[in-house]
Amino acid sequence: MKSNQYSIKVFEATIEDENKFLAFIDANYELFKHHLLCLQGDIPQRVQQYLEKKSLKYINNFDFPKAKKIKDNFIMPHHEEQKCKESCKVISEPLRSGQYVEHAGDVVVAERINSGAKVVAKGNVIALNVVNGDISSMGDFILVGDTQKSNILFHGVKIDNTLLENRLNKIEFVDNEIVIKAISKKELTWV
Amino acid sequence: MGMIIAVISGKGGVGKTTATANIGLGIAMYGRKCVVVDFDIGQRNLDMILGLENRVVYDLVQVMDGEASLKQALIKSKSNENLYFLAASQTKDKSVLVSSKIKKLVDELSLQFEYVILDAPAGIESGYEHTIEFADSAIIIVNPEVSSIRDSDRAIGILDSKSQKVKDGEEVDKYLIINRIIPEMVQSGDMLSSEDILEILNIKLLGKVAEDKGVVEASNQGTPIILNPKSLAGAAYKRIAARLCGDNIPIQEPTVHNKGLVGKLKGLFS
Ligand SMILES: Nc1ncnc2c1ncn2[C@@H]1O[C@H](COP(=O)(O)OP(=O)(O)OP(=O)(O)O)[C@@H](O)[C@H]1O
Ligand SMILES: [Mg+2]
Numbered sequence: 121m122k123s124n125q126y127s128i129k130v131f132e133a134t135i136e137d138e139n140k141f142l143a144f145i146d147a148n149y150e151l152f153k154h155h156l157l158c159l160q161g162d163i164p165q166r167v168q169q170y171l172e173k174k175s176l177k178y179i180n181n182f183d184f185p186k187a188k189k190i191k192d193n194f195i196m197p198h199h200e201e202q203k204c205k206e207s208c209k210v211i212s213e214p215l216r217s218g219q220y221v222e223h224a225g226d227v228v229v230a231e232r233i234n235s236g237a238k239v240v241a242k243g244n245v246i247a248l249n250v251v252n253g254d255i256s257s258m259g260d261f262i263l264v265g266d267t268q269k270s271n272i273l274f275h276g277v278k279i280d281n282t283l284l285e286n287r288l289n290k291i292e293f294v295d296n297e298i299v300i301k302a303i304s305k306k307e308l309t310w311v
Numbered sequence: 312m313g314m315i316i317a318v319i320s321g322k323g324g325v326g327k328t329t330a331t332a333n334i335g336l337g338i339a340m341y342g343r344k345c346v347v348v349d350f351d352i353g354q355r356n357l358d359m360i361l362g363l364e365n366r367v368v369y370d371l372v373q374v375m376d377g378e379a380s381l382k383q384a385l386i387k388s389k390s391n392e393n394l395y396f397l398a399a400s401q402t403k404d405k406s407v408l409v410s411s412k413i414k415k416l417v418d419e420l421s422l423q424f425e426y427v428i429l430d431a432p433a434g435i436e437s438g439y440e441h442t443i444e445f446a447d448s449a450i451i452i453v454n455p456e457v458s459s460i461r462d463s464d465r466a467i468g469i470l471d472s473k474s475q476k477v478k479d480g481e482e483v484d485k486y487l488i489i490n491r492i493i494p495e496m497v498q499s500g501d502m503l504s505s506e507d508i509l510e511i512l513n514i515k516l517l518g519k520v521a522e523d524k525g526v527v528e529a530s531n532q533g534t535p536i537i538l539n540p541k542s543l544a545g546a547a548y549k550r551i552a553a554r555l556c557g558d559n560i561p562i563q564e565p566t567v568h569n570k571g572l573v574g575k576l577k578g579l580f581s
Contacts, residue, residue, distance in 0.1 A: 134450075214513050216468035217461045218435075234464050234511060235457075 132158045135167060142170055149174065158182050207243065215239065215253060226259060228274065235269060261292035263303065274298055313344075313421040316428050316555075319470065322460030323433025325454045329447040329526060331430040332360040333537040337454050337552025340537070344530045346385065349399035350442040351432040352408065356438070358398050361388060362533020372400035377411040386579070390538060394405045395424070398458045408441045417445045426555070434478055435462075435469055444472045448484035450517060455503040460511055467512065486517035488551065492494035493522045505564075520544050520550035521565035558561035 130151065134139045145152060153252040157171070158176035169176050176276060211251030217236030226243035237253035239245055244259035251264055256273040264272065267287050268287060272279040272290050283289075314494045318331045330350070335347035348371060349357040358364040359521050366386045369379035373557060374397070383396075388394035398422075400407070419426045431442040449470055467485060476483050490507055496502035509516060523544035529536040536545040537552075543565065 138483075213471075216471075217465040219468050232511070232513065235461050302442060 129155045132160065134160045135163065138164045138166060141167060145170070145174075145176070147276050149176075150174055151268075158184065167305045195239075214249075229288065233270070261290055263290050265289070313423075313425045313427050315417050315421055315447045316426065316433055316450045317350075317443045317470075318428060318452065319443060319449050319461070319463075319466050320433070320452045321435060321466035322459045322511075325452050326488075326520075327433075327452050328357050328360055329530060329536075330450065330452050330488060330490065330520075330548070331428055332535045333548035334552050334555065335394055335396075335426070335428050336361075336391060336537050337390065337549050338428075338556060339388065339391040340549075341552055341556045342393065343425045343556055344395075344423070345426040345428065346395040346397060346420055346480050347428045347430065348397040348420070350438065350520070352399045353401065353404045353436060354432065355399035355401050357396065357430050359533060360530045360535060361396055361557065363388070363396055363398075365400040366487050369431050370400040371396045371416065372407050374426060375409070375416055376407075380445050381416075381423075387546065390534070394558055406437070407444060408438065410441070410444060410477070414445055424559060429541075434483045435466055439466065440469065440473055443470050443483075445475055446470075447476065447485060449484065450486050450488060450513070452488050452490050453508060453509060454490060455493075455497070455505075455511070460503070460508055467514065479503050485514040486522045487512060487514050488518050489516075489521060490520045491522045492519055493567045494565045498567055516562055517554060518547055519562060519565055520547040520551075 129133040133141070136193055148208045149290070152273050153176070157176060159178055159180050161181070163180055170295065184205050209221070209223045209225065211221060211227065211229045212231060214231040215221065215229060215237035219233050219237045220240070221238070222240045224242045226246070227239055227241040228246045228248070229239060230248050232249045233239060233247055233251045233253040233255070234281045235252040238249075238256075239254070240256045242258050244261050245255050245257040246263040247255065250267040251263075254271040254273075255262060255264065258275055261271065264270070264284065267284050268296045270281065272284075272291070275298075279291060279298070279300070290303050292299060292301070318327045320327050322529055331347050335345050338345040347357060347361070349355045351357070352372065358367050363386055369384035371384065373379040373380050374384045381433050384397055386396045386398070388396060399443045417427060417429075429442050429446065432438040451463050453463045453465060470483055470485070474483050487509065489508060492505075494501055497504055505516070507520060523536065523542055525539060525542045527546055529539060535549045536542050539545045547563070547565075550563065553560055
């Protein structure tokens with residue numbers, strides 16, 4: 121006889137709230153990739169589809185020999201965290217010519233905004249890399265570096281590029297006037 | 312399964328077809344089986360650059376429509392037996408292209424060839440989108456000028472959102488060729504440097520090709536410049552083909568042409 125013996129981690133759960141369950145699995149996906157999920161009770165169709173799409177292995181209503189219980193460091197998805205995710209969009213790819221990002225909240229762009237690309241935000245815009253494209257913000261501020269070729273609108277007002285020198289700039293309202301301030305590196309760490 | 316490579320640029324006239332012909336021939340000379348396909352429906356000219364215009368009987372649209380077999384339509388290059396060519400239709404326009412038929416064609420080609428190189432039409436319209444649809448990777452050709460770079464940037468953005476591989480959650484490999492570099496102008500600061508271009512486009516560099524008067528003549532004669540051992544552009548395409556075949560050859564900077572003593576003397580008397 122040829123045989124193999126494995127010990128696997130089983131995660132047992134009963135689904136009460138579909139959304140909370142999905143958020144939980146999503147937040148811990150990296151861990152669950154290597155688990156077998158044992159779901160007791162009914163599995164809603166959406167959950168089934170999600171598990172299948174993510175190729176997570178699961179069994180339903182299965183009574184297995186109970187072994188030692190272990191504690192894992194699962195992340196409980198936080199309510200506020202999700203709210204923040206919704207209001208702040210982070211872009212980590214370069215924005216290329218013709219690409220258009222519109223968002224109701226804040227937008228953080230970590231890579232370049234190339235000539236011909238456009239970011240339109242109801243909230244703040246933070247552009248950490250070179251900007252040669254267009255930015256429009258209706259938020260409290262725009263944070264942007266040296267950008268001679270860009271086209272920046274703050275609350276519909278075109279910002280004069282010559283005022284954006286070789287440094288990091290914060291464009292904001294002070295007493296109903298648009299003010300451009302140089303930002304030091306120190307301040308940035310907590311922005 | 313062979314690799315499907317789309318040669319794209321956004322802007323027209325920057326050297327896609329020239330690159331396709333030379334890279335295809337270079338890969339064949341390297342000993343790999345390669346097919347170059349003209350996807351510029353209605354404006355074909357890869358056949359001329361390869362010197363094969365009088366050999367075209369069937370085109371890719373006829374193959375896709377089942378009017379001809381692939382075997383009938385594939386034309387063997389006269390300079391290398393590893394290279395084959397599939398012509399574009401000259402009488403139809405690009406609206407005849409259908410995704411399912413393209414998929415079938417490129418799948419069939421990738422079973423027979425190690426490299427399937429698709430020469431895209433200029434622009435970013437449907438003909439372009441169909442060329443990149445089933446590509447594994449793309450070679451982006453730019454000239455060192457702002458309009459070419461911006462148009463390529465746009466084409467890359469479309470590549471990264473519309474190709475099937477990206478829709479399946481994978482990445483399309485992207486390689487840059489900077490074509491028609493004039494070293495004197497780069498040196499004097501009148502032409503964008505390769506570093507500037509790479510910073511904007513943010514993709515891997517595959518090669519640098521100098522401006523070379525021999526290219527036009529080579530195209531007119533239907534003998535790709537890579538066959539000319541004296542040409543700088545030809546040598547650059549040879550290195551590019553070798554890199555695509557997995558050779559680790561360092562990028563060579565096109566250098567300022569240094570007039571020798573004879574040249575200087577000639578200059579004095581002319
Ligand atoms: N390195 C080079 N040096 C000099 N001339 C070149 C070079 N590369 C290409 N050319 C010339 O540029 C012109 C355009 O080249 P080609 O037809 O390959 O461009 P293309 O991008 O395929 O154009 P289209 O978008 O119209 O299909 C041709 O006349 C060609 O000979
Ligand atoms: Mg062409």
